[in-house]
Amino acid sequence: MVAHAYTVAFEGVSARSVEVQCAVTPGLPAFSIVGLPDKAVSEARDRVRAALSAMSIALPSKRITINLSPADLPKEGSHFDLPIALSLLAALDIVPADEIERTISLGELSLDGTLVPVVGALPAAMTAAREDRSLLCPAASGAEAAWVGAAEVIAAKTLGDVVRHFTGQSAIAPAEPGTVQSARSDKDIRDVKGQERAKRALEIAAAGRHHILLVGTPGSGKSMLAARLPSLLPPLSAMEALETSMIHSLSGLLDEGGISRTRPFREPHHTASMAAIIGGGRTAKPGEVSLAHNGVLFMDEFPEFPRQVLETLRQPIETGEVMIARANAHVKYPCRFMLVAAANPCRCGYAFDPARACSKMPLCAQDYMGRISGPLMDRFDLRVEVPPVHFTDLDLPANGESSETVAGRVAAARAVQDRRFADHDWMRTNADAEGEALKDITMLCSEGKKMLTNGAERFGLSARGYHRILRVARTVADLEGAQDIAPSHVAEALSFRLSGPEGI
Numbered sequence: 170m171v172a173h174a175y176t177v178a179f180e181g182v183s184a185r186s187v188e189v190q191c192a193v194t195p196g197l198p199a200f201s202i203v204g205l206p207d208k209a210v211s212e213a214r215d216r217v218r219a220a221l222s223a224m225s226i227a228l229p230s231k232r233i234t235i236n237l238s239p240a241d242l243p244k245e246g247s248h249f250d251l252p253i254a255l256s257l258l259a260a261l262d263i264v265p266a267d268e269i270e271r272t273i274s275l276g277e278l279s280l281d282g283t284l285v286p287v288v289g290a291l292p293a294a295m296t297a298a299r300e301d302r303s304l305l306c307p308a309a310s311g312a313e314a315a316w317v318g319a320a321e322v323i324a325a326k327t328l329g330d331v332v333r334h335f336t337g338q339s340a341i342a343p344a345e346p347g348t349v350q351s352a353r354s355d356k357d358i359r360d361v362k363g364q365e366r367a368k369r370a371l372e373i374a375a376a377g378r379h380h381i382l383l384v385g386t387p388g389s390g391k392s393m394l395a396a397r398l399p400s401l402l403p404p405l406s407a408m409e410a411l412e413t414s415m416i417h418s419l420s421g422l423l424d425e426g427g428i429s430r431t432r433p434f435r436e437p438h439h440t441a442s443m444a445a446i447i448g449g450g451r452t453a454k455p456g457e458v459s460l461a462h463n464g465v466l467f468m469d470e471f472p473e474f475p476r477q478v479l480e481t482l483r484q485p486i487e488t489g490e491v492m493i494a495r496a497n498a499h500v501k502y503p504c505r506f507m508l509v510a511a512a513n514p515c516r517c518g519y520a521f522d523p524a525r526a527c528s529k530m531p532l533c534a535q536d537y538m539g540r541i542s543g544p545l546m547d548r549f550d551l552r553v554e555v556p557p558v559h560f561t562d563l564d565l566p567a568n569g570e571s572s573e574t575v576a577g578r579v580a581a582a583r584a585v586q587d588r589r590f591a592d593h594d595w596m597r598t599n600a601d602a603e604g605e606a607l608k609d610i611t612m613l614c615s616e617g618k619k620m621l622t623n624g625a626e627r628f629g630l631s632a633r634g635y636h637r638i639l640r641v642a643r644t645v646a647d648l649e650g651a652q653d654i655a656p657s658h659v660a661e662a663l664s665f666r667l668s669g670p671e672g673i
Contacts, residue, residue, distance in 0.1 A: 173266070193257075210247075224328065246287065272302055276306055306324055380509075402576070410429065435506075468511070508549075
């Protein structure tokens with residue numbers, strides 16, 4: 170008799186169904202697993218044997234063969250423990266085989282039979298819903314998987330509970346989705362003294378998902394400004410929360426309970442490798458650009474990142490997705506993020522401070538900022554100089570608008586864009602607009618057209634730069650609630666694109 174159970178193998182953010190076949194046949198006692206298992210899957214036989222022994226279930230003195238089909242698909246991860254155990258229990262007539270075949274299962278087994286949570290419960294639940302099956306997973310993963318809603322989720326604590334459920338002794342109630350997490354940032358933009366122009370740039374960037382570069386002397390507040398950007402962003406929509414959570418589920422970053430409506434804010438160190446930023450490694454895991462999907466990727470000390478890492482950002486910024494190609498895997502991850510980069514103007518940091526500038530000016534600044542290539546620099550919609558704040562101003566009381574007030578305007582502008590791009594599958598903000606959609610939303614009056622043309626000719630803007638100014642101008646108009654783009658909106662967009670210290 171051959172018993173069948175089902176689980177999944179992960180390919181990017183999708184989960185591919187895998188059939189687990191178990192045959193118990195006469196022959197010398199053996200327990201083998203075939204079908205391109207990795208080390209973690211091959212070791213499942215020892216964990217399964219120990220877990221069954223803890224339940225006083227002895228394996229027969231026969232040859233046990235587990236086949237993971239399709240056999241040419243690499244199988245990775247400890248989540249194969251539970252489906253292997255279920256297929257074996259079905260082959261031994263301990264649990265009903267037909268019930269096991271209607272279930273997709275995943276979970277790691279401890280030696281005493283306890284089910285240990287694993288990554289990927291959310292994508293697995295999506296596959297279960299698509300194939301009209303129920304999902305069996307560890308109890309700690311149940312609240313996460315239940316968010317899909319279209320599939321019944323059975324969350325068990327031990328293998329013994331699973332056996333009692335399928336044999337009708339003690340049914341397990343379907344899991345319920347956890348509480349939506351939507352914590353607001355406790356960092357208020359009012360905490361930043363001065364820097365009104367930089368604050369305005371952050372507001373525009375948040376409203377249209379525009380990429381922004383902050384350049385200023387050490388201690389001028391670049392990192393402080395970036396840390397307060399999440400307080401200006403609206404919460405994730407239901408669709409965005411599901412997209413982001415699927416990536417975080419694969420990376421094991423979801424807390425028990427699962428879905429969060431807070432936009433991700435990732436800030437990798439400048440010593441991070443290309444695999445850490447873009448994704449990759451032996452199992453082609455998502456990198457920081459994908460973990461920041463629908464959120465913010467903050468890269469402090471931007472020129473200090475390896476040149477090769479910086480150049481690999483160009484394609485993900487343009488397309489909103491990244492393809493990780495390895496000898497044994499070709500995986501695509503979404504990565505529609507807002508890039509916020511911060512940099513000193515030169516290595517010493519005081520290139521534009523007459524009292525402290527080094528004797529190597531201006532070559533020092535040109536060499537340092539030259540680490541950012543022209544094509545990558547061209548992808549920043551907003552470039553802002555962040556001047557130093559005098560220490561006597563630090564004792565002044567907080568002034569200006571709070572994050573709550575600015576976030577209200579950002580949310581209103583985002584709502585306008587939601588309605589504008591309602592008929593487009595992937596366009597959600599002005600930064601996404603292209604083709605006919607960009608042409609439809611950026612019609613200029615003759616004065617605005619002349620202003621933009623003169624700026625493009627004088628500063629030698631590329632076609633990409635020209636269109637990015639149009640998108641920023643559209644966002645400025647949305648923040649003001651204007652139907653049409655006025656010359657003042659174009660002028661502000663041009664000022665953020667073309668102003669700033671030399672070299673940016």
